[in-house]
Amino acid sequence: MLITGVFILLTLFSFIVFIVRGSLKYFLSLFILSAGIIITSVWSLSVLSDNKTVELTLQLPVLQHSLSLVIDRISAFFILVVNITVPVGFLYARGYLKQYSKTKTPLHFSIHYFSYIWLYLSMILVVMIRNGVAFLIAWEMMAVSSFLLVIFDAEDRLIMKTGISYLIQMHVGMFFILVAFLIVEKESGLMSFDALPEYFSKHSNIILFLLFFIGFGIKAGFVPMHTWLPRAHPAAPSHVSGIMSGVMIKMGIYGIVRILISLQNDLLPIGLIILGVSVISALYGVMMAIVQHDLKQLLAYHSIENIGIIGIGLGLGIIGIAEGNHVLSILGFSGGLLHVLNHSLFKSLLFFNAGSVYLATHTRNIEELGGLMKKMPWTAALFLTGSLAICGLPPFNGFISEYLIAIGMFKSLSAADLNQAIVLLSAITGLILTGGLAVFCFTKAFGIVFLGQPRSEKASFAHEADTIMILPELITIIFILLIGLASPLFVRPVIDMAAAAFNLTDSVPASATSLISLSHISILSGIFVVIVTLLLVYRYFHLQRRIVTTGSVWGCGYTASSPKQQYTATSYAYNYNHLAKPLLGTQKIMEEMEEGEIFPGERDFKSFSEDVFRTRVIDIPVDRISGLLKKIAVMQTGEIRHYILYAFVFILLVLLLTFFNLI
Amino acid sequence: MAVIILIIITALFFPGIILRIKSIASGRKGPGVLQPMKEIAILFRKGSVFGDTSGIIFRISPAISLSAVVCAMMVLPFGNLKAVISFEGDFIFFSYILALGKFFSIIGALDTGSSFEGMGANRETFFSMLIEPAFFILLATFAMFTGHTSFSDIFAGFHISSDHFILIYSILAVYIIIQIAVVENSRVPVDDPKTHLELTMIHEVMILDNSGFDKALIHIGSYLKFAVFGTLLYNVVVPAGINTILQIALFFSIQFVFALTIGLVESFRARNKMNKNPKFILTISAVAWIAFVLILIMTNKLT
Numbered sequence: 001m002l003i004t005g006v007f008i009l010l011t012l013f014s015f016i017v018f019i020v021r022g023s024l025k026y027f028l029s030l031f032i033l034s035a036g037i038i039i040t041s042v043w044s045l046s047v048l049s050d051n052k053t054v055e056l057t058l059q060l061p062v063l064q065h066s067l068s069l070v071i072d073r074i075s076a077f078f079i080l081v082v083n084i085t086v087p088v089g090f091l092y093a094r095g096y097l098k099q100y101s102k103t104k105t106p107l108h109f110s111i112h113y114f115s116y117i118w119l120y121l122s123m124i125l126v127v128m129i130r131n132g133v134a135f136l137i138a139w140e141m142m143a144v145s146s147f148l149l150v151i152f153d154a155e156d157r158l159i160m161k162t163g164i165s166y167l168i169q170m171h172v173g174m175f176f177i178l179v180a181f182l183i184v185e186k187e188s189g190l191m192s193f194d195a196l197p198e199y200f201s202k203h204s205n206i207i208l209f210l211l212f213f214i215g216f217g218i219k220a221g222f223v224p225m226h227t228w229l230p231r232a233h234p235a236a237p238s239h240v241s242g243i244m245s246g247v248m249i250k251m252g253i254y255g256i257v258r259i260l261i262s263l264q265n266d267l268l269p270i271g272l273i274i275l276g277v278s279v280i281s282a283l284y285g286v287m288m289a290i291v292q293h294d295l296k297q298l299l300a301y302h303s304i305e306n307i308g309i310i311g312i313g314l315g316l317g318i319i320g321i322a323e324g325n326h327v328l329s330i331l332g333f334s335g336g337l338l339h340v341l342n343h344s345l346f347k348s349l350l351f352f353n354a355g356s357v358y359l360a361t362h363t364r365n366i367e368e369l370g371g372l373m374k375k376m377p378w379t380a381a382l383f384l385t386g387s388l389a390i391c392g393l394p395p396f397n398g399f400i401s402e403y404l405i406a407i408g409m410f411k412s413l414s415a416a417d418l419n420q421a422i423v424l425l426s427a428i429t430g431l432i433l434t435g436g437l438a439v440f441c442f443t444k445a446f447g448i449v450f451l452g453q454p455r456s457e458k459a460s461f462a463h464e465a466d467t468i469m470i471l472p473e474l475i476t477i478i479f480i481l482l483i484g485l486a487s488p489l490f491v492r493p494v495i496d497m498a499a500a501a502f503n504l505t506d507s508v509p510a511s512a513t514s515l516i517s518l519s520h521i522s523i524l525s526g527i528f529v530v531i532v533t534l535l536l537v538y539r540y541f542h543l544q545r546r547i548v549t550t551g552s553v554w555g556c557g558y559t560a561s562s563p564k565q566q567y568t569a570t571s572y573a574y575n576y577n578h579l580a581k582p583l584l585g586t587q588k589i590m591e592e593m594e595e596g597e598i599f600p601g602e603r604d605f606k607s608f609s610e611d612v613f614r615t616r617v618i619d620i621p622v623d624r625i626s627g628l629l630k631k632i633a634v635m636q637t638g639e640i641r642h643y644i645l646y647a648f649v650f651i652l653l654v655l656l657l658t659f660f661n662l663i
Numbered sequence: 664m665a666v667i668i669l670i671i672i673t674a675l676f677f678p679g680i681i682l683r684i685k686s687i688a689s690g691r692k693g694p695g696v697l698q699p700m701k702e703i704a705i706l707f708r709k710g711s712v713f714g715d716t717s718g719i720i721f722r723i724s725p726a727i728s729l730s731a732v733v734c735a736m737m738v739l740p741f742g743n744l745k746a747v748i749s750f751e752g753d754f755i756f757f758s759y760i761l762a763l764g765k766f767f768s769i770i771g772a773l774d775t776g777s778s779f780e781g782m783g784a785n786r787e788t789f790f791s792m793l794i795e796p797a798f799f800i801l802l803a804t805f806a807m808f809t810g811h812t813s814f815s816d817i818f819a820g821f822h823i824s825s826d827h828f829i830l831i832y833s834i835l836a837v838y839i840i841i842q843i844a845v846v847e848n849s850r851v852p853v854d855d856p857k858t859h860l861e862l863t864m865i866h867e868v869m870i871l872d873n874s875g876f877d878k879a880l881i882h883i884g885s886y887l888k889f890a891v892f893g894t895l896l897y898n899v900v901v902p903a904g905i906n907t908i909l910q911i912a913l914f915f916s917i918q919f920v921f922a923l924t925i926g927l928v929e930s931f932r933a934r935n936k937m938n939k940n941p942k943f944i945l946t947i948s949a950v951a952w953i954a955f956v957l958i959l960i961m962t963n964k965l966t
Contacts, residue, residue, distance in 0.1 A: 371776070373718050384720075384770075393763040394756060403759075407752035407812060413803055414810035418964045425803055425955060432799045436792035439762055443769045443788050452776030453716050513751055520750035528734045528760065535726040535880070542876050547710035553717065553777045554871045567773070567781025575789050579941055 014117045018110045029113040044076035069128040073497040078127045085246045085348045093239040095469035115148035132181040132191030143170040150236040162235040169228040173218030180211035196262035205266040212259045220252025223281040224613040233300035238355020245303045246348030267322035275315030279430035282308025286437040291609045306343040310336045313405045326507035331408030333498035339401035346389040349476045353383040356465035361458045366569040368456040369449045375462040380450040387442040395525030397483035444572045453563035487518045584609045666741035673890035673918045684926030711875035716776040724771025725880040731764025740815040742910040749815040772869040783868035793944040794846045800951035804958045822902035828961045835954040842947045844892035855934040893918040
């Protein structure tokens, strides 16, 4: 009860941010956040270690009903995911927001910090609340506070527009969740996650699942519900994009997991739906990412890819339960959930460093960057670590979760029948191709941004990010390396958690071999690190005894080489583009050379690719509807007599209809 | 450990044999079998020249790429002997650690800021991305057929079947592995490493600026890679459980035949046009799917 009181007090405290002055605002917010983080982490860790459920009852005077907050293992896991990345983001924000100190008023900062605290609190509440109405309120708080965070730079009309479109899409998602909850309430009289198992045992599962899946999927960013992601992330300040992409979209995953736990039948079609949508999300996300020129938009598309990978894990888990293949289930679920943690780590890291690059160069266009590694070595090293991790390469954390998902599929192949084998092999192909494309994408992103020579003046005057921005990111790095190198420590609790949540505890021993495999991976990764270190040390001493000189880079006899001749992001993706053209709709704008043009003048070349889903699913229908509505707007004349006429016609209509007993 | 020693011994002679075969086929006297090793020894003795635009990534990437290949060797079995470290899904690790090595060699090339190396880097990553599914589909069929998920167990259980289809399947598997090796090492028909430097389109163009120690590491890495894929071939072709000395003899003969094949292909076949390569590589994945259907038939799943 005491802790609950403290918790409520903290939420009230957040309003004081508006009153205090100067940097006190920041430190007060930091204090509130860290208090919240400590309290919730203690709860979650105790839940995870003792295998019990913490239940808190909030008795608020304004509400007639008491609100119970339940932390089971799934909630605890998601709370910990939130608790790692949110403070890092806030510490990073201290340095990142300095650039705005002259242009923004203290009120701006107050609103920003306040929204940040409330985004955190709402995420924590979302994973703890079971009651439907309260859940939707917390869900709404999350949408509004993140909206306020996104439009920090609202002087820019485009950002304001993006923010509003984000808010609208979030409410479309909320509408689906609301409808789903209302259906549950109508049938079972209770509007809560706890009522779902009962509902699912009596009714068809697919329709309600689909409603929830669309609602939560919009938040998570599954294709084709992803359209808000690539717009909102670049618009937001970098620490906010990091938090949104790293943590907030995982709330959608949380919702889906909650629904999956409650499912009772129709598991196979549901699993196949999730798997299919996820494979498409993974492939489409990374394919779009490769052709982006905006660094943050590239990362945003990568979030879609990673959500897809998480979804592949979850889908396999459900298929495994449906087919009685519990090892596949456990490996799928734990791989997917571990990827939730992993993605929150490396994606936030990448966004923070993309922010540092933006801060140093004032551009996010990859084509204008280059050679930043020499100017910003720390940022580059952090970005490189994030890139390697997101590509799923050992010895980093991304590999562990992708390995778990993949090994589950490979192990299930021998016992699979024809259909299962085809599904599994298609999923394997999708997952592997995604990994390959991710390598393609991040060699491009890292190589073009940080290596070679600066491609513009903006990049050549870059400077290293502030130490206070780099230091907090080391926390993330530590987790990335720990999960990569000592994976069994993290995978065991995740397996236990997944097994407990889906009632698969009997099959945990069967998946123990995977833990042994993981320890072998740790050993091999250790050996790899040792070999690399030894080789590099030997190389150092070897070169000490040799003559080492510098010379110009090989230019094939051409001496006047300039940075402009370097490979660009567009040229790097050229052959890929050629292959993927039908899917991506890449377009070029250029002026062809005329015949007989001896001294060609200046020319521009532009290439861009449009998101097929965005134009087809969002833009075109919205245009159609608004066109239709404009036609109806003819009735809006502004003359009062017309409006009286409308009212008269309406009343007449009602009278007539009642007369004929039609209403 | 035996397999590592065998791979290293193979790697000593492998490139030399390819060179010899090419020179014999073209009617030249040609260098000796150990010429590539002599060149590596020379490289070790030499100093280094670094491009003025290249930074730390360029300097550390060869060492990391080589370490990745060495690590990948550790999960390979040899006949009766298990791999140094064998675990479920070790082939996933195998492929991903090689991808890590490739990642570094690619960004190492991009670090020079030279357009040639950017070109090579781009193609290397593009083609290896396309070949990745073929490798995994092949291993999925192995896993489905044998019921195991580690190299050691897969190859131990591979030759137990008495089904006649296994012969066709083995031929397909051998074909796929050779093609993967060709793509991974950028040899003919994907790329011709022996053309004039700028005309070499993939791997060799990426390492134009490397010199001395680093270049030696890169060469060692690519020779080892050949031997690694040769070892995979050996494991597909030769059943486990025969006499160890015979096995070693067979191991070297298969590696020799592998080198012979590559040498002969390079002597008598032209390089693909660069924009034909994606088709060529995707065909390998298609063949891997055919192998998958074969396994479906063999395991009575497709009836």
